[in-house]
Amino acid sequence: MIESITQKFKNLKSNLNIKRTLVLVWKAAKGWMIISITMIVVETFLFLGSIYALKILIDKVAHINSIAQNSEALIIKHVLIAAAFSVLYAIAKAFSAYVTEVQATKVANYMDEKIHQKAIEMDLSRYESPDYYDILKRAKDAGSDRPNLVITTIMEIAKNLLNLFAVASLFITINWFLLPLLVIFVLPTLFVRIYFANKQNMWRLKHTELERKSSYLSNLITSDVSAKEIRSFNLGYYFKNLYQVIRIEVLHQKLKLTYKRTLNETITSSIATIGFFTCIGYISVGTVRGTTSVGDIALFLIIFPQSFSLIQNVSSGISILYHNNIFINSIFELFDLKPSFTNTDESVPIPTDKELDLELEDVSFTYPHAKKPTLSKINIKIPSGKIIAIVGLNGAGKSTLIKLLCRLYDPISGSLKLGKIDIRKFEMEAYRKQLSAVFQDFSKYNVSAADNIRFGDLDKKYEEENIIAASKNSGAHLFIEKFPKGYQTMMGRLFEDGHEVSIGQWQKLAIARALYSESRFIILDEATSALDAIAEKELFDAFRKHIGSRAALIISHRHSAVKHADYIYVLSGGSIVQEGTDEQLLEMDGDYAKLFNEHKSKSKV
Numbered sequence: 001m002i003e004s005i006t007q008k009f010k011n012l013k014s015n016l017n018i019k020r021t022l023v024l025v026w027k028a029a030k031g032w033m034i035i036s037i038t039m040i041v042v043e044t045f046l047f048l049g050s051i052y053a054l055k056i057l058i059d060k061v062a063h064i065n066s067i068a069q070n071s072e073a074l075i076i077k078h079v080l081i082a083a084a085f086s087v088l089y090a091i092a093k094a095f096s097a098y099v100t101e102v103q104a105t106k107v108a109n110y111m112d113e114k115i116h117q118k119a120i121e122m123d124l125s126r127y128e129s130p131d132y133y134d135i136l137k138r139a140k141d142a143g144s145d146r147p148n149l150v151i152t153t154i155m156e157i158a159k160n161l162l163n164l165f166a167v168a169s170l171f172i173t174i175n176w177f178l179l180p181l182l183v184i185f186v187l188p189t190l191f192v193r194i195y196f197a198n199k200q201n202m203w204r205l206k207h208t209e210l211e212r213k214s215s216y217l218s219n220l221i222t223s224d225v226s227a228k229e230i231r232s233f234n235l236g237y238y239f240k241n242l243y244q245v246i247r248i249e250v251l252h253q254k255l256k257l258t259y260k261r262t263l264n265e266t267i268t269s270s271i272a273t274i275g276f277f278t279c280i281g282y283i284s285v286g287t288v289r290g291t292t293s294v295g296d297i298a299l300f301l302i303i304f305p306q307s308f309s310l311i312q313n314v315s316s317g318i319s320i321l322y323h324n325n326i327f328i329n330s331i332f333e334l335f336d337l338k339p340s341f342t343n344t345d346e347s348v349p350i351p352t353d354k355e356l357d358l359e360l361e362d363v364s365f366t367y368p369h370a371k372k373p374t375l376s377k378i379n380i381k382i383p384s385g386k387i388i389a390i391v392g393l394n395g396a397g398k399s400t401l402i403k404l405l406c407r408l409y410d411p412i413s414g415s416l417k418l419g420k421i422d423i424r425k426f427e428m429e430a431y432r433k434q435l436s437a438v439f440q441d442f443s444k445y446n447v448s449a450a451d452n453i454r455f456g457d458l459d460k461k462y463e464e465e466n467i468i469a470a471s472k473n474s475g476a477h478l479f480i481e482k483f484p485k486g487y488q489t490m491m492g493r494l495f496e497d498g499h500e501v502s503i504g505q506w507q508k509l510a511i512a513r514a515l516y517s518e519s520r521f522i523i524l525d526e527a528t529s530a531l532d533a534i535a536e537k538e539l540f541d542a543f544r545k546h547i548g549s550r551a552a553l554i555i556s557h558r559h560s561a562v563k564h565a566d567y568i569y570v571l572s573g574g575s576i577v578q579e580g581t582d583e584q585l586l587e588m589d590g591d592y593a594k595l596f597n598e599h600k601s602k603s604k605v
């Protein structure tokens with residue numbers, strides 16, 4: 001049994017990454033950590049002092065000669081000493097709690113910062129992998145307070161052990177024999193607690209997925225995102241029942257384990273109680289025989305419950321460590337992740353030419369973990385001053401192509417070139433500034449309308465006229481100017497005074513964001529899908545009028561959106577199958593004509 005407990009301790013130590021956790025907490029709150037450690041020593045000293053002062057007081061009371069002259073003064077002196085120790089101990093405990101809280105806050109802040117920093121550093125491929133989500137979610141769930149919790153728990157355990165040693169030395173002052181006697185009776189309690197802490201931790205690990213499933217169902221029932229569908233398809237009770245089935249299963253197993261633990265704890269507590277009375281009997285007999293004092297009995301009555309609660313604290317500290325080791329691991333797992341691709345060591349600056357073309361040469365791409373390529377041998381040119389369109393059926397690879405253009409992924413083979421230079425040679429941030437994209441799943445920022453647009457280029461000097469110009473070109477100005485607070489109106493309903501707008505209006509805001517940036521290339525991935533026909537026409541007219549030396553890439557399933565493009569590529573199954581102008585493509589007997597001929601005949605009518 002002892003061997004298996006030692007093994008468990010070893011596993012716990014390596015899982016918790018104690019050294020790394022310690023370094024982390026040290027970096028976040030060095031000064032407070034030093035104070036914490038000092039307070040442990042101070043507290044232990046005062047704890048021991050307060051108990052020992054009590055023993056001496058009781059001994060004095062028992063042996064004092066009441067007729068003696070200064071007996072009262074002597075007793076009062078000892079009462080004052082004992083009281084002083086107790087008051088100081090209480091003050092030290094309160095101060096320790098304060099120090100622990102400050103340290104926890106500092107570490108939590110530091111951790112938040114590190115987790116966010118890491119989340120920003122990671123490239124898109126991570127965000128499309130379930131493994132990464134698991135790690136990120138676990139690290140976030142772990143809460144930024146875990147590392148501090150682990151360290152303070154270790155410090156608490158150390159403090160309790162120190163106090164236990166102090167108490168043990170007091171036992172020895174009564175009679176050395178009490179110590180082995182107590183160890184025999186109390187140790188089973190400690191073993192049982194450690195055994196069940198480990199068992200509960202294993203249980204938690206085994207049921208993480210089930211717990212996640214139930215919180216997913218709970219989210220579905222309570223979140224605003226699914227509120228509409230849940231009501232219209234009457235799914236509420238179905239999800240609620242599924243949730244209940246999982247919770248009952250989890251609860252049943254949890255209670256089974258709790259029952260076993262309670263049973264074992266009852267047995268070991270009974271053994272400890274028998275031990276307590278054995279010791280009391282031993283000391284009482286000693287008092288009768290004159291080998292122990294009344295003060296010894298009083299001291300024992302004080303320190304036995306103390307030592308018991310210290311042991312309890314140690315074991316619950318150990319169970320906290322068990323509970324947290326899985327979380328700590330996730331945090332370090334996240335910290336150890338590296339972005340899949342980074343800047344080259346010798347980057348070149350972006351050419352300053354007014355006109356630069358963006359070209360894809362024989363580009364092929366396969367998603368990480370995917371078996372088949374999504375794009376094969378793609379050749380596309382986006383010349384300066386032109387509007388280019390890409391059309392294709394669902395799943396053809398259009399959005400994937402945009403991810404490559406924005407350098408959210410690198411191709412497996414072939415290259416993307418800006419002004420004839422491979423884009424991998426540029427600094428990533430500098431290259432990404434050359435493009436502004438409105439993605440199919442664009443972001444709806446719950447900030448002011450002006451900020452929603454300004455996010456297109458935070459480095460650009462803030463001037464309202466630029467924001468309004470972008471907003472006018474995207475068609476957003478029409479609704480923003482009607483808000484009482486105009487461009488300072490908070491968008492969305494997440495915060496007070498927020499204004500929710502329609503999907504089409506959100507889309508106009510996202511387009512304004514892309515137009516606000518002075519990037520060379522504007523990419524619209526199904527970005528006009530929710531725009532009405534008039535708004536869409538006005539947008540493309542403005543596009544054509546203001547394009548200058550910039551270029552645009554439009555992806556759309558609507559003929560109205562792509563027909564004005566200077567050149568169109570048709571993508572099918574990850575390859576370019578046709579290219580040309582709208583007119584040329586409609587004349588050909590190919591995918592494009594099949595997609596849009598109906599529109600053509602309608603527009604002729």
Ligand SMILES: Nc1ncnc2c1ncn2[C@@H]1O[C@H](COP(=O)(O)OP(=O)(O)OP(=O)(O)O)[C@@H](O)[C@H]1O
Pocket residue numbers: 128367368370374392393394395396397398399400401440
């Ligand atoms: N993160 C990913 N990991 C693996 N495969 C992916 C990933 N994203 C997309 N795919 C696959 O790549 C293919 C192309 O997807 P993509 O989103 O580029 O298509 P699309 O042409 O934009 O389609 P739609 O018109 O529906 O937007 C699909 O078969 C899809 O399953």
